[in-house]
Amino acid sequence: MENRSDDLTATLRHPPLDASIEPPRHSLWSLFRVVLSRSAVSWGGLALMAQLEQHYVEREAQLTPAAFSDLVALAWMVPGPVGCNVAVQLGHAIRGRSGAWVAGVASVLPFFALMTLFAIFYRTPLVHAVASRTLLNHFSVVLGMLIGVTWYRQTRALVRGRLEWAAALLACIALAIATSGGAYVAILCVAFGAGWLASPAQSIPLAIGMTRSDVWLLAALAALIAVFALPLPYPLESVLLWPRLAGAGMTLFGGGFSALPVLKTLFVTPAIGVTNDDFTLAFSLSPLSPGPLLNVVPFFGYLVDGWLGALVATLALFVPSGCLVVLAQRHLHRMKANPRFEHAMRVLRAGTTAFLAIAVWHIAVRVPLQPAYFATATFAALCFGKFKLPAYAVYAAVGTACGLWLAYG
Structure with missing residues (x-):
C-alpha cells in the first residue's frame, strides 16, 4: 500500500504527457459532471480554465500547478477555442483518450444546447419583432467595443x-x-x-x-x-x-x-x-x-x-x-x-x-454615424476598458435603454 501511494504521488508531480503511460484513475462520470457544471457557469474560455484549475489543481490535486500551466500554454499554441482545448487536455491527462472525449463533450454541451435553443426561438415572429434595426445597431456597437x-x-x-x-x-x-x-x-x-x-x-x-x-x-x-x-x-x-x-x-x-x-x-x-x-x-x-x-x-x-x-x-x-x-x-x-x-x-x-x-x-x-451610437460606444468602452464589467451587464443596460427609448422616446 505504501509503494502504491508513493507511485501515485510521483505521478501527480510529473503527470504523463505520453498517451501510452496510464494516468491516475478518475471516474469518467465525475469528470463529465465537474467539467459540465463548470462550463455551464463560465462566460468565456478564461473563466472555464480558472474554474478547472481551482477544482483539479487546488481542491483535488489531480495535477500540479506547473502541469496545468503547461496545458494552458499548449492550448494557446494550437488553433481552436482555448478553454475547450484545456478541458480536452485535462481529460486526457486524467483518463487518457476516453477522458479527452468526455471532457470535450462536457465543455461544449451547455452552450450547444443554449445557442441551439436560441436559434429555434430566433425563427419566431416575436424575436424578429423585438430585434429591431435600432437594437441590432446598438448591440453591434457594444460588440465592436468589446472586440x-x-x-x-x-x-x-x-x-x-x-x-x-x-x-x-x-x-x-x-x-x-x-x-x-x-x-x-x-x-x-x-x-x-x-x-x-x-x-x-x-x-x-x-x-x-x-x-x-x-x-x-x-x-x-x-x-x-x-x-x-x-x-x-x-x-x-x-x-x-x-x-x-x-x-x-x-x-x-x-x-x-x-x-x-x-x-x-x-x-x-x-x-x-x-x-x-x-x-x-x-x-x-x-x-x-x-x-x-x-x-x-x-x-x-x-x-x-x-x-x-x-x-x-x-x-x-x-x-x-x-x-x-x-x-x-x-x-x-x-x-x-x-x-x-x-x-x-x-x-x-x-x-x-x-x-x-x-x-x-x-x-x-x-x-x-449618429450621436446615439457614439454615446453607446463611449458607454461600452468605459464599462469594458475602465470598470471591467461583464458583457451581459452592458448588454442588459443598453437593451433596456434602447427599449425605453423606442417605447417612450
Missing part, C-alpha cells in the same frame, strides 16, 4: 518587437482586401515562416517522432485546411460547408472574436443564406451565453440545417482542434525547447491580432 478592448489588450501583450508590429500591420492590410479563406491561411503561414526565418537562434531541428496514426491525423487536418483555403465553385460552397468549417477552425488563434471575419466568409454568402443581421446578432449575443465565444457555431448550424446542422457544425469546429491538442500534448516539451519554433509562434500570434482589428472594422462600417 476593440480585447484587441487593445492582446496587442499590448503580444505585439512588441518590430517584426511583430510588421506582421500585425501587414496582416491587417491583407485581411482588409481578402475575399477568400485562402488569404487567411496564407497570412498565418507567412507570419509563422517569417518568425522562423528571422529567429536569432541557430537552426535547431524540431525532432518529433510521429506514429502512423499521427501522420494520418495531420494529413486529414491539412486536407481540411486545403478545402477551406481553395476557391470553390458556387454549388460546392454549400455541399462542402462542414469540411470547410473544420478547416477554418484550424486557422483560429487568439480567442473567439478572431473568428468573426473567418466565419463570415463561410456563412454570409448567397449559397448558405445566413444574413448579415443574423450573423451580427449571433456574435452580439455570444458573450451572454456560457462557454467560449465560438459558441455561435451551433446557432449558425441550426439556421443552415436545423438540429442536424447545429450538431455537425459543432463537431466540425471543435473536434479537429481537440484531436490536434491531444497530439501536440505528447510533444510539448520538444516544441517549447525549440527557440525558433517559439519565436515563430510569437510572430504568428502577433499576426492574429489583425483578425480582431478587422472584426471591429466590419462592424463599424455597418453602423450609421
Whole structure:
C-alpha cells in the first residue's frame, strides 16, 4: 500500500504527457459532471480554465500547478477555442483518450444546447419583432467595443518587437482586401515562416517522432485546411460547408472574436443564406451565453440545417482542434525547447491580432454615424476598458435603454 501511494504521488508531480503511460484513475462520470457544471457557469474560455484549475489543481490535486500551466500554454499554441482545448487536455491527462472525449463533450454541451435553443426561438415572429434595426445597431456597437478592448489588450501583450508590429500591420492590410479563406491561411503561414526565418537562434531541428496514426491525423487536418483555403465553385460552397468549417477552425488563434471575419466568409454568402443581421446578432449575443465565444457555431448550424446542422457544425469546429491538442500534448516539451519554433509562434500570434482589428472594422462600417451610437460606444468602452464589467451587464443596460427609448422616446 505504501509503494502504491508513493507511485501515485510521483505521478501527480510529473503527470504523463505520453498517451501510452496510464494516468491516475478518475471516474469518467465525475469528470463529465465537474467539467459540465463548470462550463455551464463560465462566460468565456478564461473563466472555464480558472474554474478547472481551482477544482483539479487546488481542491483535488489531480495535477500540479506547473502541469496545468503547461496545458494552458499548449492550448494557446494550437488553433481552436482555448478553454475547450484545456478541458480536452485535462481529460486526457486524467483518463487518457476516453477522458479527452468526455471532457470535450462536457465543455461544449451547455452552450450547444443554449445557442441551439436560441436559434429555434430566433425563427419566431416575436424575436424578429423585438430585434429591431435600432437594437441590432446598438448591440453591434457594444460588440465592436468589446472586440476593440480585447484587441487593445492582446496587442499590448503580444505585439512588441518590430517584426511583430510588421506582421500585425501587414496582416491587417491583407485581411482588409481578402475575399477568400485562402488569404487567411496564407497570412498565418507567412507570419509563422517569417518568425522562423528571422529567429536569432541557430537552426535547431524540431525532432518529433510521429506514429502512423499521427501522420494520418495531420494529413486529414491539412486536407481540411486545403478545402477551406481553395476557391470553390458556387454549388460546392454549400455541399462542402462542414469540411470547410473544420478547416477554418484550424486557422483560429487568439480567442473567439478572431473568428468573426473567418466565419463570415463561410456563412454570409448567397449559397448558405445566413444574413448579415443574423450573423451580427449571433456574435452580439455570444458573450451572454456560457462557454467560449465560438459558441455561435451551433446557432449558425441550426439556421443552415436545423438540429442536424447545429450538431455537425459543432463537431466540425471543435473536434479537429481537440484531436490536434491531444497530439501536440505528447510533444510539448520538444516544441517549447525549440527557440525558433517559439519565436515563430510569437510572430504568428502577433499576426492574429489583425483578425480582431478587422472584426471591429466590419462592424463599424455597418453602423450609421449618429450621436446615439457614439454615446453607446463611449458607454461600452468605459464599462469594458475602465470598470471591467461583464458583457451581459452592458448588454442588459443598453437593451433596456434602447427599449425605453423606442417605447417612450
